Amino acid sequence: MKIVKIIAWIALVAFVVIQFFPVDYNQSETVPQTDFMLVNNVPATVEQSLQVSCYDCHSNNTDYPWYSKVQPSSWYLEHHIKEGKAELNFNEWGNLSDRRKNSKLRSIINQIEDGEMPLDSYTLIHRDAIFSEANKTAVIDYMNKLKDSLE
Amino acid sequence: MAMDNSQDAKAEAILKDYFNLKDALVNDDNSKAKELGNTLAQSLKSFDASSYSDSEQNELNDIIEDATEHAEHIGESDIAHQREHFKTLSKDMTDMVAITGTSMTIYEQYCPMYDNNKGGAWLSMNEEIRNPYFGAQMLKCGKVQREIN
Numbered sequence: 001m002k003i004v005k006i007i008a009w010i011a012l013v014a015f016v017v018i019q020f021f022p023v024d025y026n027q028s029e030t031v032p033q034t035d036f037m038l039v040n041n042v043p044a045t046v047e048q049s050l051q052v053s054c055y056d057c058h059s060n061n062t063d064y065p066w067y068s069k070v071q072p073s074s075w076y077l078e079h080h081i082k083e084g085k086a087e088l089n090f091n092e093w094g095n096l097s098d099r100r101k102n103s104k105l106r107s108i109i110n111q112i113e114d115g116e117m118p119l120d121s122y123t124l125i126h127r128d129a130i131f132s133e134a135n136k137t138a139v140i141d142y143m144n145k146l147k148d149s150l151e
Numbered sequence: 152m153a154m155d156n157s158q159d160a161k162a163e164a165i166l167k168d169y170f171n172l173k174d175a176l177v178n179d180d181n182s183k184a185k186e187l188g189n190t191l192a193q194s195l196k197s198f199d200a201s202s203y204s205d206s207e208q209n210e211l212n213d214i215i216e217d218a219t220e221h222a223e224h225i226g227e228s229d230i231a232h233q234r235e236h237f238k239t240l241s242k243d244m245t246d247m248v249a250i251t252g253t254s255m256t257i258y259e260q261y262c263p264m265y266d267n268n269k270g271g272a273w274l275s276m277n278e279e280i281r282n283p284y285f286g287a288q289m290l291k292c293g294k295v296q297r298e299i300n
Contacts (some may be wrong), residue, residue: 097213099246103221103239110235 019073026081027059034094035059045135046142050090053118053129057084059091065126080119098150105147109140162251165194170276171242172225176237176283177290181230188225188233195219207250214250218243234284238266241273248274248299256300262293272296 025149031038037047056062064077088104096104111117112131123130129137168191175184194220200211209286221240225233245259248278265271273283280293 099213099217099243103217106235106239110232114231 015071024078025064026060026062026085027064028091031061032063032091032094034092036090036093039094040146043138043142045137049131049135049139053131053135055090056120056126056129057122058088060087060089061091076121080088080122102147102150105143105150109143109147112140112143114135157257159254161194161198162247162254163255165191165198166244166248166253166255166257166274168194169240169274172222172237173273173275173283174281176230176234177281177286179286180193184230185226186231188222188227192219192222195222201298203250211247211250214243214247218247234265234271237273237283238271241271243270244274245272253300256298258295259297259299260293262289263294264289264292270277274299 033039036050037044042050056077062077062081064074088108093101106118118126118129118131168187170183172191175187195215198211198215198264200208200215201297218240221236221243224236225240228236248257255276258278259272260275260280261270261272262280262282262284263270271284275281278295280291280295282290282292285292
C-alpha cells in the first residue's frame with residue numbers, strides 16, 4: 001500500500017506547511033468610545049452574553065482559543081470575522097445613525113429569535129457561546145427596549 | 152422638494168423597483184424577489200442626492216445606505232428573511248418619498264398581525280390590499296393607512 005503512505009505523507013507535509021501561512025489576526029488592545037457597551041447602559045448579564053457569543057465575529061477583538069490558531073481553522077474564523085464585521089461591528093455602534101441602529105437592532109433580534117446567530121458552525125466548538133433560553137430572552141428583551149427608546 | 156427632473160426620475164425608478172419586489176413577495180416568489188432585490192440595490196446605488204439641501208442630503212444618504220443593505224440581503228435570503236428585511240426597507244422607502252416626493256399616487260398599508268403582532272407597513276400603488284408579508288397565507292390582511300399624493 002505504497003500509494004496510501006505517499007498520500008499520508010503529502011497530507012502531513014501540507015498540514016505543516018499551511019501552519020506557516022500568515023493569518024490576519026483580529027486583535028485590538030483598546031476598546032473605542034463608540035463600543036456598544038460604552039454607548040449604552042447594558043446590564044451585566046446581557047453584556048456577558050454578547051461578549052461570549054457575538055464579539056468574536058462582530059468586533060475588532062477576537063478572543064482566540066488555542067485550536068483556532070491551528071490551520072485551517074484560523075482561516076475559517078478569519079473568513080467569518082471579515083464577513084461578520086462587515087454586517088455588524090459592536091465596537092463602532094456609536095458611529096451609526098439612529099436609522100442604522102434601529103435597523104441593526106431589528107436584525108439582531110431576528111437573528112437570535114430565528115436561532116441563526118451565533119452561527120452553528122461556531123457553537124459546535126465554542127460550547128459556551130450557546131444561548132440558554134434565559135440568556136436569549138434577556139438579550140432580546142434588552143434589544144427591544146433599546147429599539148423602542150430610539151423610535 | 153427637488154425640482155430637478157432627473158433626480159426625481161431616479162427616486163421614481165427606486166419606487167418602481169420596490170413595487171415590483173413587493174409584488175414578488177405577495178406572490179410568495181422567493182427567486183423572483185431575490186432578483187428584484189438585487190435590481191433595487193443597483194437603483195439605490197445610482198441615486199445621487201446632490202441636488203437636495205444639506206440636511207436632506209444627510210437624511211437621504213442615510214436612508215439609501217440602509218435601504219441598499221436590506222435590498223442586498225433580500226437578494227440572497229429565504230422568503231422569511233426577505234420579508235423581515237422588507238419591513239425595514241418599507242420604512243426607508245416611506246421616509247425617502249417624504250423628502251423626494253413622487254408623481255405617483257401611493258397608498259401606505261398596514262397589517263397588524265405581521266411580526267408576532269408587532270405589525271408591518273408597506274407601500275403600494277393599488278388601493279386594494281395584497282399583503283407582501285403573508286402572501287397567499289393571508290392575502291388580504293391589512294388596511295390603507297394613508298394616501299400619499
